[in-house]
Amino acid sequence: MAVISYREALDQALREEMERDERVFLMGEEVGEYDGAYKVSKGLLDHFDGNEWRVRDTPIAENGFAGIGVGAAMAGLRPIVEFMTWNFSLLAFDAVVNSAAKIHQMSGGQYHVPIVFRGPGGAAIQLAAQHSQVPDAWYSHVPGLKVVAPATPKDAKGLLKSAVRDDDPVVMIEGELLYNIKGEVPEEEYLVPIGEAEVKREGTDLTIVAHSKMVHQALQAADTLEEKHDLQAEVVDLRTLRPLDIDTVIESVRKTNRVVVVEEGWPQGGVGAQVADDVQREAFDWLDAPVTRVAGLDVPMPYARNLEKQVFPDSRHVVRAAEHVCYLDQD
Amino acid sequence: MAVISYREALDQALREEMERDERVFLMGEEVGEYDGAYKVSKGLLDHFDGNEWRVRDTPIAENGFAGIGVGAAMAGLRPIVEFMTWNFSLLAFDAVVNSAAKIHQMSGGQYHVPIVFRGPGGAAIQLAAQHSQVPDAWYSHVPGLKVVAPATPKDAKGLLKSAVRDDDPVVMIEGELLYNIKGEVPEEEYLVPIGEAEVKREGTDLTIVAHSKMVHQALQAADTLEEKHDLQAEVVDLRTLRPLDIDTVIESVRKTNRVVVVEEGWPQGGVGAQVADDVQREAFDWLDAPVTRVAGLDVPMPYARNLEKQVFPDSRHVVRAAEHVCYLDQD
Amino acid sequence: MATKSENETKGDPKEEAGLLGLDEEELRRLLRLMMLGRRFEEKAAESYQTGKIGGFCHLYMGQEAVAVGSISSLRDDDYVITAYRDHVQALVRGIEPRAVMAELFGRVDGCSKGQGGSMHMFDRSLNFMGGHAIVGSHVPIAAGVGYAIRYRDEDRVCLCLFGDSVTNGGPFHEAFNMAAKFELPVVYLCENNSYGMGTDISRVAAVQDLADRACAYENMASCSVDGMDVLAVRQAVQEAIDRAREEHLPSFIEAHCYRYMGHSMADPSHGTYRSREEVEEHREDDPILTFRRRLIDEGVISEEDYEAMDQEVIDEVEDAAEFADQSPRPDFADIYEYVYSGEYPDIDRRDAWR
Amino acid sequence: MATKSENETKGDPKEEAGLLGLDEEELRRLLRLMMLGRRFEEKAAESYQTGKIGGFCHLYMGQEAVAVGSISSLRDDDYVITAYRDHVQALVRGIEPRAVMAELFGRVDGCSKGQGGSMHMFDRSLNFMGGHAIVGSHVPIAAGVGYAIRYRDEDRVCLCLFGDSVTNGGPFHEAFNMAAKFELPVVYLCENNSYGMGTDISRVAAVQDLADRACAYENMASCSVDGMDVLAVRQAVQEAIDRAREEHLPSFIEAHCYRYMGHSMADPSHGTYRSREEVEEHREDDPILTFRRRLIDEGVISEEDYEAMDQEVIDEVEDAAEFADQSPRPDFADIYEYVYSGEYPDIDRRDAWR
Ligand SMILES: Cc1ncc(C[n+]2csc(CCOP(=O)(O)OP(=O)(O)O)c2C)c(N)n1
Ligand SMILES: Cc1ncc(C[n+]2csc(CCOP(=O)(O)OP(=O)(O)O)c2C)c(N)n1
Ligand SMILES: [Mg+2]
């Protein structure tokens, strides 16, 4: 296994899929000549001999180029549309939700829309309210879409490759703060199936459910819980938000009887609310404590660093929530 | 009390508020000369002497006129922006979420954005996938917004008047299928406070939580449950989705120990998921059965009438869910 | 689905001015397609009244020359995409009246299997890409189809029809800029019937002639034509198609036409926004009657031919309605059938109590 | 905040061509504002390097003449709204350097109380409406401010500055159409620095001169000016302001300028998209040096005056940085303070474990 960064993993997936299938192309702001705002597509345009049809720089017109992607997909191509960040996808919400997600159904199954919408979601550092939003809940609410949010280089590469090969529209939410993290990635070709969660750490005392950046906070919290209380936390990485692999979560909860759901986004109507709902319904009799959640605070992200640190959920908060569901905070 | 339709109630609220406060104006597609696509603003333009500044017909440019509303609000007016239906607000998602919801916070509290975004949400009859969506979950996820979804003429009038007087952006989700329903409305001036649920029917055996159209399905189900099983269902109408008055729900659940949450929208990440999450966390020890949900099916709405009837949740489905939480379906 | 060989539209210079040098067969075909569209929608209106058709039903009566003049110029392998007022476009492209009517009735034999309805007619085998109900949303989609054509280095064309209101929206602007900049073979055809629902376009568009909106985009050719004259539309669209095929450049054509009925079956044909008289006047200028008169004057057809054709299309439409009525309603299983292309685990996991 | 009385800008015909008939005080003020902007951002760049400023930090160096020439023409009761590259606009409008720097530092004395940061400068007392970070989103908002002005029948004006990339987006088109149709007193000023991040505008805009985009909207006057010449900007904007005040009509001005630094402090000033040479060349044409030379040649100021002014602004900026550094960070309570205007029950109900 090679150890590479999340960014490199995405780059490998892009190159491999674009080489494997010439219908695959990348389109978005700054993806070509500028190597991508976050350098995910570094050198890609040159790699394809400067062919602008394969790597297309667009104007700042999210709804327009997302719609172009939908049309190209209907006409037989397999577009990868990059949103420089998901915050800007709010301008393309119509193209993604009203068109991409519905055309297969509205046409009675005649037209497929094999398109991937991808880019970083969530907060980076001090980008303030308009640039720090988590889109997970908005998109995973929508039937017709599939939504993935990988936490590691291995999952990022494997899920992007699966997304490109999927015949339905896939929303892939990455993270600016994830691009530099490193991890092991198989040398040989592999895919990570859409719709399968993964147990990232085995445990018996409680279950911590997380996705994307929060998986790392969860793993850190698990270590702390082991040191501090000799508790073995099991960490389930959802990896895909739609379809949601709740079976893996339920299986874990039936073993641990306690669960903490962690997410970066806003709490009301967050992804964790659905997980909590499913767990309380499907594992009611196995729960020794209510499902507990850790999320970003219910506010637009403030700029000041000290405030942002408080709003953004981290392992310390997960530890407290875990202590609570294990009734270790009674004093 | 006068008995009037939901449409008339909205019309009264518009007139009263626009007369009370000159800064209040209505803007949207067809709201003026055409009397509104659903005739909610019938005669309003004439009532204000054909003054186009008070009742403004716009081009089909949702993001543009929603943004104009935001600017007018920042400059001291109190706009009511009508979306012909909430499906089209997907084009204005940026103006509502990135601008309206955040400017007060980003400006450190200097600029208020007292604006109301309103229009019908959800399915009518056979309008198919792009015209039958429920926006409740998307908007109630967003801090900075307030979201109301009245079920009756009385609440529609009282909440719209409160929304207009609120200093923050308020999203008001009405229903095409609600416009013709009639109900009692006080003759004298009144307001319905934002953020307060209401018990629409008292009961002791189980709690049915609903909002908007589903309140009527819930009440019908409650009658059926009484006839069929002599069960007394308490129906809690959320009325406001943000801030969510969970106290009223919890209070009811502590009395009934059983709860069914009903909504028209898609189940994954729906409003009911948050209610279920809150209830299982805050009333865990009072629950005799898991929180159960009834929602629209997890699909884009098909056109065929027989399929649409199956996708749209109604009182029969609520009755079945209620029988389930009361363990009356064991056979 | 009908097409035409190159020389048909070229014809000889002399005739260009007159009947564009189209042969009799083609001229009859154009007339017949307009008649079919008209009779089909008369039946649709009747079926809506009797409750066989639900939802929004937007009729095209009065605008037939635009769909017929444009779509008839395409090759089989070209693409067509349009808005929600799409019955006639579907018929002209060659979808069987039975399949279109069955779709309106919400039955399994509908061209979208009863899933889409009036606003969402699709037929992949004919490259008929819908039927889109969000105003302006298909304008970028059409550019994407053009993108795929260039990508594969083909000489195909995408024809995109849309209403006048679309020109005030962001998607129109973003798509036009990219179609022009990327040099995409798209023919944008605006069905300017002067109204968006109950709003006169002149009340909301800061431009006299919508065709002038092309001025903001280099490479975007533009012109206005009489949308009540099927040959005028045909000629303008043919030129745009040639430009797209040969030079890979987009065009914007504004066709002035008129809608006889209300915005949808739920709306009045006249009222606060336009008078009965105005509607009556425009009916005088009917595209079918005008073309019929012309073909009779030019000796292309006789009165009798016309009556015969009319009876033919009436029978065709009646047959379509009977067929649609016999066609079964979709199974409940179809609710999940078309949401995703492939497998989706436990798709009904949260869909309880039905 | 500074303003000017009518006659100052009128001046007498002879002078119009030269210094627009502006008096010495005003001319010095324009130069000083540009110098302040430059020195302020040099300090901001330094503070970003030392980690005192976080997030995105977009500098305006090289473009000062645009903000100064335009905002200086406004009355106190007029409105200004701009994009995320907003430090200099804020200073020119009259926000204290201390308050702008404190905002960059994320402190309570910042003009947005540390909540907004670099991209979101606001000052309601000066009608400075931000500071918006979604490209194009404030263009419709500006039209809304113009709507409020007409609504109240005032003779105020809203000035809206934005980058060249905005002209390819839907919000620009929708806002321009409505501003023109509703006749709103808005002056739209495009800071065309030729690049959107690393993309040359000519690679993505299907139009040579952005000013020509106004052709799609009647009532929208337009022109291009040399954005490196503060007086050229001043004159064009003054005419647009008069048009807005007197005729309630919008204008679109394209000011050609140049950004010396990278898109943001995180980006290189040159690289794949432009060469070092290109940047060097434009620095020759510096708006401050040019105007300084001009004022010295015309005998308005002396070398010594300039040096003195420079020392003044340097001191002012140093003081601002010290002040910002002393200013306290916001309390945790401020996290909830500005989300809603009024009461919001249990705002932290779901915010556990902090
Ligand atoms: C984005 C959006 N806004 C509003 C509507 C509601 N609506 C449906 S059709 C229509 C009028 C469209 O007029 P036009 O584009 O001229 O087409 P026509 O109906 O005249 O064929 C409106 C406002 C919609 N479908 N989509
Ligand atoms: C809708 C949207 N898309 C993308 C971005 C990311 N982004 C920030 S600035 C920028 C370039 C804008 O260029 P321009 O409008 O010319 O302004 P300049 O930076 O040159 O002042 C981009 C793409 C954004 N903020 N908003
Ligand atoms: Mg029209």
Ligand SMILES: [Mg+2]
């Ligand atoms: Mg620029």
